[in-house]
Amino acid sequence: AQSVTQLDSQVPVFEEAPVELRCNYSSSVSVYLFWYVQYPNQGLQLLLKYLSGSTLVKGINGFEAEFNKSQTSFHLRKPSVHISDTAEYFCAASHTGTASKLTFGTGTRLQVTL
Amino acid sequence: NAGVTQTPKFQVLKTGQSMTLQCAQDMNHEYMSWYRQDPGMGLRLIHYSVGAGITDQGEVPNGYNVSRSTTEDFPLRLLSAAPSQTSVYFCASQSGGSGNTEAFFGQGTRLTVV
Numbered sequence: 001a002q003s004v005t006q007l008d009s010q011v012p013v014f015e016e017a018p019v020e021l022r023c024n025y026s027s028s029v030s031v032y033l034f035w036y037v038q039y040p041n042q043g044l045q046l047l048l049k050y051l052s053g054s055t056l057v058k059g060i061n062g063f064e065a066e067f068n069k070s071q072t073s074f075h076l077r078k079p080s081v082h083i084s085d086t087a088e089y090f091c092a093a094s095h096t097g098t099a100s101k102l103t104f105g106t107g108t109r110l111q112v113t114l
Numbered sequence: 115n116a117g118v119t120q121t122p123k124f125q126v127l128k129t130g131q132s133m134t135l136q137c138a139q140d141m142n143h144e145y146m147s148w149y150r151q152d153p154g155m156g157l158r159l160i161h162y163s164v165g166a167g168i169t170d171q172g173e174v175p176n177g178y179n180v181s182r183s184t185t186e187d188f189p190l191r192l193l194s195a196a197p198s199q200t201s202v203y204f205c206a207s208q209s210g211g212s213g214n215t216e217a218f219f220g221q222g223t224r225l226t227v228v
Contacts, residue, residue: 009154032214043118043204043219044157051214090156094213101147101172102217104156 002027004093006105013112015083021076021108023065023091033074034092034102035065044090050074061085086112116140120205120220127195127227135190135223137205143218145208146188150174150201151222157204163188195227 005024013019025031032051036044048059055067065076074091091105121136139146147162149172159172163182177199179191188207192199202224206217 004156006156034216036217036219041221043221044206044217045219046216049214049216101159101162101213102157104149104158106154106156 002029002031002093002095002103004091004103004105006091006108008108009106010109010111013081013110015112015114016080018079019077019081019085019110021089021091021110023074023076023105025072025074025091025093027072027093027095029095031093031095033065033067034094035059035063035074035076036090036092036104038088038090038107040087047076047089081110081112083112083114085110118205118207118218118220120203120223122223123221124224125226127192127225129195129197129227131195133192133195135192135203135205135225137188137190137220138186139188139205139207139218140186141207141209141218142185143207143209144185145210145215146182147172147206147208147217148178148180148188148190149204149206151204152201160190160203192225197227199225200227201225 034049035047038044050067058064088107090107092102118139144165148160149157161180163169205220208215208217
């Protein structure tokens with residue numbers, strides 16, 4: 001079984017400041033890792049994903065994440081946030097070879113203020 | 115290109131009533147799934163399908179039924195609604211079943227059971 005942990009339920013940050021949203025996973029087999037964003041009253045959309053290869057992956061809207069196998073982490077970062085980044089962010093994992101079943105973390109609410 | 119379409123967007127049910135949440139996708143994706151989103155719990159997988167005629171249970175299947183007669187449609191049936199089923203429901207579709215593809219989500223159905 002796999003699990004995904006997002007320890008921070010809320011992260012307040014000022015506009016133009018950097019931000020890191022933390023994600024840790026546990027799995028006994030190789031995993032694929034994803035970050036999804038949910039804007040108010042909308043569905044989820046993919047920010048970025050790690051499948052294999054380079055441990056630093058870049059996504060949309062200036063976000064990036066680094067896969068760290070030894071620390072079983074996949075933290076999301078942005079060097080300078082904007083008001084429009086206010087949303088809920090979900091880390092998710094799936095096993096290689098499974099039927100695309102995603103296991104989600106509990107989500108982190110990013111609140112950007114002026 | 116509509117992507118994943120869910121209907122209705124909002125629904126109020128009385129305890130014991132039944133209803134069907136509709137989900138349709140126009141991307142010819144093999145894999146479709148239903149999740150429920152509850153505060154502080156992230157998204158949890160209810161049922162999924164790897165193709166027409168093939169469905170399986172996810173993490174929280176009790177009280178829900180699904181079928182997949184076509185590639186495009188994947189309805190979710192609540193057999194006898196209970197207050198514990200008050201939630202936001204998301205349908206998603208993905209191409210392939212190897213776990214490494216992007217999930218496309220609908221806009222969600224907000225269900226309240228009174």
